[in-house]
Amino acid sequence: MTTVLVFLDHAGASLAKSERELLSLGGTLGDVVVALAGDADQAYLDGVGSYGVEEVYRPDSGAVSDVLVAGKAAFLTEAVRVSGAGILLLGNSHEMKEIAARVGVRLESGVITDVVALDGDLTATKADFAGSYTVSCRVTTGVTILTVKPNTFEAVEAGLPSAPREVQIPVEIPPAVARITGRTDKPVSGRPELAEARVIVAGGRGVDGNFGPLEDLADALGGAVGASRAATDAGWIEHSAQIGQTGKTVSPQLYISAGISGAIQQKAGMQTSKVIVAINKDADSPVFEIADFGIIGDLFTVLPQATEEIRKRGL
Ligand SMILES: Cc1cc2nc3c(=O)[nH]c(=O)nc-3n(C[C@H](O)[C@H](O)[C@H](O)COP(=O)(O)OP(=O)(O)OC[C@H]3O[C@@H](n4cnc5c(N)ncnc54)[C@H](O)[C@@H]3O)c2cc1C
Known part of the structure; x- marks a missing residue:
């Protein structure tokens, strides 16, 4: 059975809808394991486990979140290697696409972004050239790396919460990276996130x-x-x-x-x-x-x- 690595970078109080969609899609493709970059409490981890995930990979230091994309790409590359994953699924934000591209280069693997449908043989459907064309494409080299648009795959009902096993991954942050020097919380509107909204x-x-x-x-x-x-x-x-x-x-x-x-x-x-x-x-x-x-x-x-x-x- 193929191992499917799902990258979760949210790690809030509970799984976001787009994260549940990724985990559900992963479950249709193989055995799902998760790479988790951010802080996560036990309830969040139990939520991940409720999708049948038995193993969660985490970086051995919080430093991956102190730099832009490069740290997460380094962590994810290692997580793919350690897990032996044949498929890597990520969200579809600009940041995720850049991380996917960097992992693709490191692993000499093909990357498809903006995926809206996926066949059993991993042929992906996406819109291209500002939506002028609908394209069918398949990764033919290395790990299949896909960034998946939210709201395109159904999130299945979760099972019972269960704690997955945590595996620490040693991560070496590349020296030439852009460092994050400050963060400001977004004002809370009470409305759903644009990318997540139904x-x-x-x-x-x-x-x-x-x-x-x-x-x-x-x-x-x-x-x-x-x-x-x-x-x-x-x-x-x-x-x-x-x-x-x-x-x-x-x-x-x-x-x-x-x-x-x-x-x-x-x-x-x-x-x-x-x-x-x-x-x-x-x-x-x-x-x-x-x-x-x-x-x-x-x-x-x-x-x-x-x-x-x-x-x-x-x-
Ligand atoms: C490189 C590049 C990237 C771009 N990226 C983006 C992008 O990411 N997103 C984006 O949106 N645009 C983008 N644009 C701009 C894009 O080309 C358009 O200029 C822009 O989308 C127009 O916005 P609009 O439809 O709100 O305005 P307009 O084209 O001016 O349309 C306004 C519409 O409102 C209607 N209207 C006016 N009053 C009312 C009323 N009271 N009730 C009902 N209807 C009314 C009018 O009939 C008209 O159709 C990009 C352009 C370039 C060159």
């Missing part, structure tokens, strides 16, 4: 500085708020909310686009969403080409009506 309400230039109606709808649906670059560049919302080619890539179950024209660079970050609803007052807007449902109208009329109806129905 529902996203995204606004563009049409919002004209007022994200209030989008936030109301997002809260009614338990979703996150995203934005086009026009909106983040205007300073109406923080840059971390940007979706698209130079922003985040998201694949929620429902993406509500309001006052966004649907430029190719915006589409690149959201077109693998399961259902896309577009609200735009211009009937010729290109966003309607990729929308499953389109509403031609003023977002300041449409969104409050939708929010009111959803709250009334208790959805």
Whole structure:
């Protein structure tokens, strides 16, 4: 049976949804072991164990988290070697992609990013060139290293919590690395992380500085708020909310686009969403080409009506 190494870098109080998805996907491919970079309490480790994971690899020093990517790449390379893994699964953030690339170079192995589907023979599906092409590809050299988009694979129900065995991995941090000199906690919004959210309400230039109606709808649906670059560049919302080619890539179950024209660079970050609803007052807007449902109208009329109806129905 193939050993599948899943890299978890979150280590919060409980497993994030994207982490449960990775563990579930791993379970369909072989025996799952985990490499864990951050601090983790027993409840978190028990959660990992509830996915049938019997072994967790951890770096022998906290130094891997004091430097950017290089430390985690060094740790992960060793974890692959020690575990004998044939498949390595990571999340799909920019950081994870860079770590995957570095591990790929160290192990002379192929890397596929942005994976949205996987066949039994490990043929992966991904969108390329800002979403213009859907590509099927397979790693033919070394370990199969895949970065997997959140919300594309189902997270299975966990079993009973159980403590996995912990294995310390000696890690040598390369001397020429960028060191982290300080950290600031993100303000807590109470909304889900953009990359993790099942529902996203995204606004563009049409919002004209007022994200209030989008936030109301997002809260009614338990979703996150995203934005086009026009909106983040205007300073109406923080840059971390940007979706698209130079922003985040998201694949929620429902993406509500309001006052966004649907430029190719915006589409690149959201077109693998399961259902896309577009609200735009211009009937010729290109966003309607990729929308499953389109509403031609003023977002300041449409969104409050939708929010009111959803709250009334208790959805
Ligand atoms: C290298 C590069 C990278 C880029 N990366 C990104 C990226 O990551 N993400 C991204 O989003 N863009 C990116 N862009 C920018 C992209 O090309 C577009 O300029 C941008 O997406 C436009 O944002 P928008 O749709 O909000 O604005 P616009 O194109 O101006 O569209 C605004 C829309 O709002 C509609 N509207 C106006 N008022 C209302 C109303 N009251 N109700 C309903 N609809 C209304 C209008 O009809 C219009 O369709 C990138 C560009 C380049 C060159």
